[in-house]
Amino acid sequence: MVELIKELKELIVESLMLEDVVPADIVTDDPLFGSGLGLDSIDALELSMAIHKRYGVRIAADDEKNREIFRSVGSLATFIAAHRTQEGVAP
Amino acid sequence: MLRFVSTPLRLVDQTFRVLLTTFAFTFFYCGGSVLSWLRLPIGWLGGGSRIERIRRCQRIVQNGFVFFHDFMRVGRLIGFDPRKVGLRLPPGPCVLVANHPTLVDVTAIIATVGNLSCVVKRILFFSPTLGPLLRFCWHINSGAGDATAGAAVMVESLQRLRSGMTVLIFPEGTRSPEGGLRAFNRGAFEIASRADVPVVPVFLSCHPAMLSKEAPWYRAPAIPAQYHMIQLPTLDPKRWNGDSRAMAADVQALYQLCLEGKAPAARGPREPKPRVELAKAVGA
Numbered sequence: 001m002v003e004l005i006k007e008l009k010e011l012i013v014e015s016l017m018l019e020d021v022v023p024a025d026i027v028t029d030d031p032l033f034g035s036g037l038g039l040d041s042i043d044a045l046e047l048s049m050a051i052h053k054r055y056g057v058r059i060a061a062d063d064e065k066n067r068e069i070f071r072s073v074g075s076l077a078t079f080i081a082a083h084r085t086q087e088g089v090a091p
Numbered sequence: 092m093l094r095f096v097s098t099p100l101r102l103v104d105q106t107f108r109v110l111l112t113t114f115a116f117t118f119f120y121c122g123g124s125v126l127s128w129l130r131l132p133i134g135w136l137g138g139g140s141r142i143e144r145i146r147r148c149q150r151i152v153q154n155g156f157v158f159f160h161d162f163m164r165v166g167r168l169i170g171f172d173p174r175k176v177g178l179r180l181p182p183g184p185c186v187l188v189a190n191h192p193t194l195v196d197v198t199a200i201i202a203t204v205g206n207l208s209c210v211v212k213r214i215l216f217f218s219p220t221l222g223p224l225l226r227f228c229w230h231i232n233s234g235a236g237d238a239t240a241g242a243a244v245m246v247e248s249l250q251r252l253r254s255g256m257t258v259l260i261f262p263e264g265t266r267s268p269e270g271g272l273r274a275f276n277r278g279a280f281e282i283a284s285r286a287d288v289p290v291v292p293v294f295l296s297c298h299p300a301m302l303s304k305e306a307p308w309y310r311a312p313a314i315p316a317q318y319h320m321i322q323l324p325t326l327d328p329k330r331w332n333g334d335s336r337a338m339a340a341d342v343q344a345l346y347q348l349c350l351e352g353k354a355p356a357a358r359g360p361r362e363p364k365p366r367v368e369l370a371k372a373v374g375a
Contacts, residue, residue, distance in 0.1 A: 033239075041241020042281045042335065048242065066239035 005077045012073070015050035016043050028074045036072070044070055051076075056085035101313065108311040111166045116308060118162070119198075120220045122155055127223035135227060142254055148227040149206055156202035160195075168311070169195065169297070171318035173202035178322050180204065180291060184252040185325070186283040189293040190272060190346050191261040194302035196295055199320060200259055207257035210244055212265075231258070241278055245285070252286040262339060266304040272350065275343040281335035284328035292323040292342055294349045323349070 009023035012032075016039065030036035033044070044066075048059040057080050059069060069079045134147045156173070163169045180187075187207065189196060197209055210231045216222050231247045234240030248258045260279035267273060283290045296319045297303075299312035323345060331338040 040276065041239070041244075041278055044239050045242040045245060067235065070239050 001077060001081060004081060005073055008073050008077055008080070011050055011054060012037075012047060015046055026073055028077075029072045032070055032072060032076075051080065055080050055083075057083045105311050105313060108166070108168055108315070109309055112168055112308060112311060115159070115163055115166065115168060119159060122159070123220045123224055126152060126155055127220060127227075131224060131227040145227070145229045146206060149201075149229075152224060152228055153201055153205040156198040159198055160202050163195075167315040169193075169301070169316045169318045171199055171320070173199065176203045176320045178203055178291075178293070178320070180257065181289050181325060183288065184255050184286070185257055185289045185291050186248075186252070186279055186286075187257055187259045187291050187293060188262050188279050188342065189259070189295050190350075191263055191266045192269075192295055192300065192303055193266070193297050193318070194308065195318075196261070197259070199295070199318065200293070203320065204257060204259075207259050208248075208251040209259040210248070210261075229256075244278065245282055248282045249286050252282070252288055258282065262342070269300045269303045269305050270350065272343060272346055275339040275346075277335040277339035280328060280331075280338040280342070284331070284333050284335055284338070287328070290326045290328060290338075290342070292326065292345065294321045294323055294346060295319070296321075296349075321349075 005028055006023070009026045012018070012026065013021055013023050021037070026037060032039050039047070047070075052058050059066065059079075069075060130151055131148050134151050135144050137144065137147055139147070160169070160171050160173055164172060187200065187204070189200065197211075201207065201209070208229050208231055210233050211225055212233050213235065216225050216232050229251065231244060231251065234243050248260070251258050258279075260282070262275035262277075262279050263273035264276055265273070280290060297316050299314065299316055300306060301310070301312050301316045302308055326338070326342070328335070328338060331341070
């Protein structure tokens with residue numbers, strides 16, 4: 001799980017091309033959107049595509065649970081750990 | 092004219108316009124119900140493909156909104172004539188973006204353009220008066236309005252564009268503050284970029300301000316409001332190399348210029364020179 005969280009932070013920085021953030025800056029339980037990391041809806045879309053590519057976990061566009069899944073890196077990791085079909089492979 | 096008449100007469104005039112505004116909105120919701128439950132179902136049953144049915148419903152609603160604005164113009168509530176705007180949209184589908192100063196921006200744009208699908212807040216889809224209308228005309232549900240709802244809006248918007256429809260999005264996400272702008276979200280620009288369609292920015296203004304987020308609908312300004320719809324130069328998202336964030340920031344800066352009266356095109360839609368200057372201002 002610790003490994004997955006670290007991977008996810010790297011994935012976020014890489015896939016969203018965040019310029020002023022390094023993976024270690026991201027706090028596991030801080031909100032991803034708004035007040036925390038300040039991601040927006042397009043970031044959410046790109047992140048879910050990157051997650052699908054890497055872990056084979058598909059996050060439906062209209063899933064009511066998305067808000068909970070995308071709350072923080074921690075919640076995202078819990079969801080992926082429960083649903084992943086493949087080992088994380090470097091893209 | 093009215094500026095020169097005495098204060099009591101102006102108060103009578105103002106009170107009359109408040110009553111007329113009440114009537115206009117009652118009329119709007121009654122009309123919306125008739126369209127939702129009677130006129131549009133009949134229109135839908137008129138045959139043709141799904142897209143043809145949607146277009147027919149959109150035309151019916153467009154005519155309704157033209158009438159609504161005619162009523163408000165003749166009643167001296169808001170001076171706006173959708174027939175006189177003369178927007179020139181690109182031949183194919185496009186993303187229309189606009190600032191959002193009043194409650195009647197959507198009706199004004201639909202009355203002018205017609206064949207378009209707008210991102211509308213979720214609660215209205217469940218409204219008994221307007222919900223069915225929104226569904227018949229294939230408008231886009233904004234979802235919960237938070238970040239995770241963006242993907243669904245994107246998918247639906249791309250679908251509309253592929254069907255040849257114009258998509259209308261207010262990048263501020265809700266009505267603008269009086270005389271100002273909220274931060275532009277980049278969704279509209281990302282959608283245009285992914286669909287590879289042009290962005291047509293339209294600048295809306297209403298003087299004196301009425302039906303804004305701050306002013307309650309029943310507060311009529313001292314003089315009848317004038318409403319303007321001005322087309323700004325069409326933008327190709329490719330200029331920004333798919334960077335929707337940069338594009339959103341640039342378009343927001345363009346609207347800021349319009350608000351400050353610095354953008355020459357804000358004076359009139361058909362002056363060729365200012366359009367070129369504006370195009371330079373945004374690097375297009």
